[in-house]
Amino acid sequence: MRQYLRKTTLAAIVLAAGMTAAAAQDSIKVGVIQPLTGAFAASGNYVANGAKIAADEINAKGGVLGKKLELVIEDNKSNPTEAAAVAEKLIVRDKVPVMMGAWGSGFTLAIMPKLMEYKVPMLVETSSAGKITTSGNPYIFRISPPSAVEATAFAKIVDRLKIGKADFLVVNNDWGRGAAEDFGKMFKEHNIKVGLVETMDPPAQDMSAQLAKIKASDADTLIITTAVEQLTLIFKQATALGLKKRIITTGGSQNPDQLIEQAGAAANDTTHITFFTPWNPNVSADPAMAKAFIEEWKKRGYPFAGLTESFRGYDGIRTIAAAITKAGKAEPEAIRAAFWQIELPGMNGKIKFEKAGPAGQESGQSNPGIYLIKIENGKVVLPNA
Secondary structure (H helix, E strand, O other): OHHHHHHHHHHHHHHHHHHHHHHHHOEEEEEEEEOOOOOOHHHHHHHHHHHHHHHHHHHHOOOEOOEEEEEEEEEOOOOHHHHHHHHHHHHHOOOOOOEEEOOOHHHHHHHHHHHHHHOOOEEEOOOOOOHHHHOOOOOEEEOOOOHHHHHHHHHHHHHHHOOOEEEEEEEOOHHHHHHHHHHHHHHHHOOOEEEEEEEEOOOOOOOHHHHHHHHHOOOOEEEEEOOHHHHHHHHHHHHHHOOOOEEEEOOOOOOHHHHHHHHHHHHOOEEEEEOOOOOOHHHOOOHHHHHHHHHHHHHOOOOHHHHHHHHHHHHHHHHHHHHHHHHOOOOHHHHHHHHOOOOEEEOOEEEOOEEEOOOOOOEEEOOOOOEEEEEEOOEEEOOOO
16 A cells, blocks of 8 residues: 555656646747836836736737746845846746846846856846946846937937936936936037036935936036936926926936826926837828727726836837747746847837847947927927827
8 A cells, every 4th residue: 555655656756747848848938037126116016017918918919939928027125136036046946048127237237247147148128227238248138228329319409408408316326327418418419508417316305415416517417317207206306406408308208197196297298219109190100000008008997197117127028029030938047139130010110129239249229219399387298189
C-alpha cells in the first residue's frame, strides 16, 4: 500500500509540474515597471491601465504567436533603487523576455545596467532624458521623444511666440536638467536669452522661494518641467505670489484636465507641450485608433485626465507585441533584433526605431509628433481645432 501511495504521489507531482509548465507555456510574459505609489503614482497608474487595455485587445484577437500576453506589473515606488530591484526580479524570477518602463528618466537610467547585465530589452514609454539613448545601451528602445526632440519641434514655432528671455524651473533629476539644457541650447540658437535655472526635488511641495526669484527676474517666460502633481502646486503658488510671466511646460506629462480640476483658475493661460490630443482625436495621427482607445478608457471608468499618459502604455505594449510577433519567439535577443525591423502606427505618429548613440552599441529611438495646447478659461484650446 505504501508503495502504491508513493507511486500515486509521485504521479501527482509529475502531473502538477506538467500542468504548471503547460500553463506557463500558454502565455508570454511582459514585465511592466511603473510608479504605482509615491510622488508619480497618478501618472504610473495611468500608463499601467493603458497597457492593460492593449494587452486585453491583443488577447481578444488571439494573443501573440498563439499565446496570451501576460503583463507582470511591478511598482517602482517612484524610487530609482526600487526600479532597479524590481527589474532584476522580473528578469531573474519571472523570466520575462522583455519589459516596458519605467516612466521617470531617473528610474529608467537606474534599470539600464540590469538590461546590459542580463541582456534583456526594454521599451521606454515615457522617459525623456537624452542620455537614455546616447549612453550606449543596445537594449533600450524608446517611443517617447527625448527633450532634444521636443526642443527641435518647439523651435519651429518659437520665433512667433516672441520670447525675449526665459527662466527655467525644473525637477532636479535627469529629466528636468536635460530639458533645461536642451531647451536652453535651442533658445540661444534663436537669440533668446536664458536666465535663471532653478531646480526642485521631486517630492518638494513648497516652491515659493524659487518662484520668488523668478518673479524678480527680467525674463518674460518661465519654462517648467515636472510631473502634474508638482505643477499643480507651482501654479497655485505662482498665482499667490502674483507671478505674471508666460508659463510653458515641457515633457508631455502635465495632464491638462487634471491641472484644470486641481489648480483651477491658476492653470489659466498656461501653455503645454503634449504628445496626444484626446480633446480632439481627429488631429491625432490615427483618429480611428485614438477614438477606439478613448472609448474603451471611458468604458472602464478611468478619468479622462489620464488619457495624456495612458496612451503611452497602450502604444508601448502594442510595440512589444509587434516585436515578439516579428521575432517569432519570446526570447530576449530575438525580440531585441526584431525591434529594429518593426513599423506600426502609434497614437502620435509612426513607431519606427532609428539608431541613437555610439556605433555598435546604439539604442533605438522613435520620433513621434508633439502638440502645443493652451488652457483658457478652464478649457483646453487646441492648435487648428
